[in-house]
Amino acid sequence: MNNVNLVSHSKDPVITFASQEWTALQERFGLIPGQHPETPIHIDIWDAITLQTDAPHMQEALSKPGLMQDSYYIEILPERIILSGASPRAVLYAVYETYRQALGIHWIYPGENPAVSAPEKAQVMESEPSASENESGNPTKSRSLVTPLFKRRGFVIENLYDPAYIVDMVDWMAKNRANEIFFTFTLWDKIKDVAGPEIVKRGLELTLGGHSMKFFLKPQEADTSLSADHPYTAKQQLDYADLSWQETVFDQIAAYCREVPGLTRVSLWPEDLPAKQDGAFLEQYLAFTDRLANHLRLALPQLEVEHIAYNAGLAWDMLERSHVSGAKQADTLLAYWGRDYRHPIDSAPAGDDQRAIGALQDWLQEVHRHERTLTVFEYYSDHFMFSPLFPSIPSTIAADITFYQSIGVDGMTNLIVPCPGYPDYPWKWATGMNSYVFSRAVWGDDLAHILDDYYLYYQEEDRDLAQTWMQAIERHVTSVTAWNIPLFPGRVVDTARISEQEERRPQVSALLQEMNEELRKAYGSPSEALANSQAGTYIRHLITLSEQLESAWRGDAAAE
Missing domain, CATH: 1.20.58 (Methane Monooxygenase Hydroxylase; Chain G, domain 1)
Structure with missing residues (x-):
């Protein structure tokens, strides 16, 4: 067993877990280049590191604009190693990324052993001449400051009751720097005891909602939808113009959310079918979401609330804003169902796809006018829309992400939907390439580099x-x-x-x-x-x- 000279005074559970993960990685894979058994390893958030040790280069790096809550800093010197971040979760990212960059450890598929490559050069912010190099020629002195393209980088799981897989996904997400997992209330209620502690100790954000109003209104129907062959089982849209049922439901939601450790956001959506309410549906739904946000703010002031803009049943009046003013108290999640994934979204020739881009840009302008955020909801791992003829689409994913970031989108989520009816088909594995590319590309990693790492999963021959x-x-x-x-x-x-x-x-x-x-x-x-x-x-x-x-x-x- 290798000795580990950790320097961390934090009692934060995520940083404690990060320290444990460093120890486990060192025991399994050994010291990183330039590290000696006695090398002190400082693992903590930025403010704490500046109190523990003199780190002028880190302080200089942190003066740069555009840093986010998940930005992290890695400094590898013969006399010390610093693994730090703006948040405890970012510190955990720094631990995993150090082993990825220094020893070529890549976590490609959930629940599987990592692929191992030759060490790669870190994204070096500033390098110094080094007296020693490892066998691959990488400098043993390096400093890197890394910031994602988006504040929110999540995965959505609606109707997949598979606790073991979900726990593997939570672990995989942290190792690949995703920061949010999203469940329906119905699914969460069944997996919370297993998944909850794993999410909390990694500091991941938790969102509850989706198509799960029935969890509060009609619990028996909610249980049925969880076991359905596909997530689109609703028969009647909710009437958001009727205020008589809403305060009671708000109280139920608040009471439930108080008992959920680490809950970040509530994102409750209409039922998954077109609305038939005289063209006023979107306005009424947004008003409902604002009322929910105001209600929850009294009980849970840190809890974020979000609405969805989504073409359920191909209904454009549920996706396009038209004359409707955006929500003032809630953020926006935009989901366009049915696009042609042969093309990146910004170069798609289909008229519907171009129309969806127009809707996105209009929502962005309105959302940012109200100083709220907009997240794009993508379907890269959805076996219902993609069907059992499921494609791996790394080029489209990478190009989409570049476009979304360029126009000011604040976050992205990726939906995972299972594939029942094909018992011999490894559908979870099939979604893995898209999920891996997504998780890397939202940090700005180059697609060619991502794919080089992905194919390490296979034997060289x-x-x-x-x-x-x-x-x-x-x-x-x-x-x-x-x-x-x-x-x-x-x-x-x-x-x-x-x-x-x-x-x-x-x-x-x-x-x-x-x-x-x-x-x-x-x-x-x-x-x-x-x-x-x-x-x-x-x-x-x-x-x-x-x-x-x-x-x-x-x-x-x-x-x-």
């Missing part, structure tokens, strides 16, 4: 073929998303609805035939290990399913 697979999937499987709006409420995989789309049979059939042919070409001759891996199962699932669906769309009655 399998990496080229694995990359060929993923590139073919991105090029050809993503084309299915172009049909989300034209086929709505059906999808390409919903064979029971093919009879409603007779005129589209030839186009969809041709798309699926091309997809199947290209995936078969890409499959090649994998090693036994790669063929038997989850990646092998994933691509064979896509090959088999695209063939079955092509037959159904072509008109083979036995396949429908």
Whole structure:
């Protein structure tokens, strides 16, 4: 066992956990280059570090503009190591990032062992000549100050009751510098005892809400929706113009939220279907959210409240603001369902996608006028919208993030929706590449660098073929998303609805035939290990399913 000379006087539980994680990493992977057993390691927030040791370079770095709550600072010198941040959570990020940069430790998939590469150069803010270098030529003296592109970088889980997976996700999120996890009230109530302590000790933000008004209004129906095959089970929209039920529900929400440790935000949404309230629905819903915010502020002054702007059932009047004034007491979450993910959002040719960008930019202007924040809700890991023909889309994700940051979006979340009905398909694994790219890209990491790290997951002799697979999937499987709006409420995989789309049979059939042919070409001759891996199962699932669906769309009655 390696000795660890930790210097931290903090009693904050997240910093205590960060110190424990450093010790565990050192015991497992050894000392980082330039570290000696007696090297003092200062692990604490910035203000505390300045009291513990003389750190002029850190103080100079912290004078730079644009720092956020999750900004962190790493200083590696022969005489000391500083792992610090603006918040306890940022200190934890600094611990993990030091091992990623110094020893090439990469946490690619939740619950799995990390991939290990040659050490990489840190994002060096300032380097000094070094008397010694490690075997890879990296300087053992380095300083880096790292700030994310967005204040909020989260994952949303609505209807997945899988406590073990959720705990693995919480651990993975912290290691990949995500800072928020979002559950419905219904799901949280079932997993809180298992997931809650893991979230708190990592300092992650917790949001509760989503499509879960039934948790307070009709609890039995809420339990049913949690076990549904898809999250869209509502039959009637809420009447936000009716004030008679709202104060009672506000009291229920406040009472429940008081008992949730570490709760950051409530984000309650309408039911997931179009509104039919004479065009006034959005205005009434925003007024409801402002009333909720005012009510909760009395009981829980630090709790944030958020509303959603979302084209439920492709209803534009639930996404576009039009003449409606934005919420004054609540932040905004914008979710556009049905886009064509073959293209980054800012270069999408489809008229609906361009219209959605206009809605986003209009909301941004209005939200910032009220000094509130706007978060974009994305579907990169959603097996309902993407369907069991699920594509890995790293290029689109990275380009989207660059665009969203450039126009002033404050945060991003990524939705995870399960894939029931395919017991041999590793759907959790299939979402992993998109989730990994998302978690890295929201920090401004270069896509080529992210992908280099991702493919370390595979054995060296399998990496080229694995990359060929993923590139073919991105090029050809993503084309299915172009049909989300034209086929709505059906999808390409919903064979029971093919009879409603007779005129589209030839186009969809041709798309699926091309997809199947290209995936078969890409499959090649994998090693036994790669063929038997989850990646092998994933691509064979896509090959088999695209063939079955092509037959159904072509008109083979036995396949429908």
